[in-house]
Amino acid sequence: MSEVRIEHLTSPEIADALASGMRTAILPLGATEQHGAHLPLSVDSEHADRLGMLVAERLGDALVLPTVRVGCSAHHLGFPGTLSLRPETLEAICFDCCESLAAHGFRRVLIFSAHIGNYPLLSKIEPKLAARLPAMDVVAFADSTAVLDAWRTAVAGLASQVGGHADVAESSVMLAVRPEAVRAERAAAGLAEPMTDDLLARVLTGGVKAVAPNGVLGNPHGMSSDLGFACLSAVANLLAEYAAARYRRLT
Numbered sequence: 173m174s175e176v177r178i179e180h181l182t183s184p185e186i187a188d189a190l191a192s193g194m195r196t197a198i199l200p201l202g203a204t205e206q207h208g209a210h211l212p213l214s215v216d217s218e219h220a221d222r223l224g225m226l227v228a229e230r231l232g233d234a235l236v237l238p239t240v241r242v243g244c245s246a247h248h249l250g251f252p253g254t255l256s257l258r259p260e261t262l263e264a265i266c267f268d269c270c271e272s273l274a275a276h277g278f279r280r281v282l283i284f285s286a287h288i289g290n291y292p293l294l295s296k297i298e299p300k301l302a303a304r305l306p307a308m309d310v311v312a313f314a315d316s317t318a319v320l321d322a323w324r325t326a327v328a329g330l331a332s333q334v335g336g337h338a339d340v341a342e343s344s345v346m347l348a349v350r351p352e353a354v355r356a357e358r359a360a361a362g363l364a365e366p367m368t369d370d371l372l373a374r375v376l377t378g379g380v381k382a383v384a385p386n387g388v389l390g391n392p393h394g395m396s397s398d399l400g401f402a403c404l405s406a407v408a409n410l411l412a413e414y415a416a417a418r419y420r421r422l423t
């Protein structure tokens with residue numbers, strides 16, 4: 173099947189996929205939040221859209237749900253336009269989507285996020301969903317360090333500019349996914365401090381504006397669509413390998 177997005181398929185096509193043994197779905201999480209002066213608020217959601225399709229391609233037998241386009245972005249509310257869900261709201265959305273899938277016969281769901289602010293929720297969601305949906309194997313990818321490392325490797329010589337937000341990696345991904353959305357002339361460096369667990373904790377509690385007044389963590393300088401495709405491919409590999417390994421252990 174070339175189209176893997178559930179919302180672009182017809183119901184009979186999905187029924188056929190289930191009848192032929194398809195049991196896996198992918199739930200991408202995004203965000204609607206500021207990404208500096210050079211990127212639109214849709215970056216994480218458009219990034220998640222693309223990653224979802226790339227992961228489905230790698231898994232070979234999975235359909236992709238529509239990206240949840242608002243996430244946990246309280247730490248970006250200092251910037252106009254940002255929308256944020258309470259963690260319990262996002263958890264409820266994840267549960268309701270998984271419950272719908274279970275009713276149709278899906279048995280495995282990979283939840284991942286292109287927005288690091290959703291990772292604290294993802295790190296705790298598996299046992300909660302498992303308790304309420306015993307027939308469903310939900311795997312939530314929650315290793316933001318692995319994503320940042322994959323980006324650093326993918327951008328090679330520009331690794332020191334990866335800060336995790338509107339940096340060279342994310343800006344390059346947007347150039348790969350929808351180049352006309354990038355206001356390149358407005359790209360500016362933000363916080364130069366490398367992203368660590370400690371910095372992430374400070375950002376999540378005190379807000380991005382306190383550490384990076386222009387909303388950028390890292391530096392977008394040197395961004396290119398080639399680097400964006402390399403970042404997308406590296407993270408899609410990471411997610412697909414993680415899901416395949418976890419599901420092998422479960423079955």
Ligand SMILES: [Zn+2]
Nearest residue numbers: 215216338342
């Ligand atoms: Zn982002």
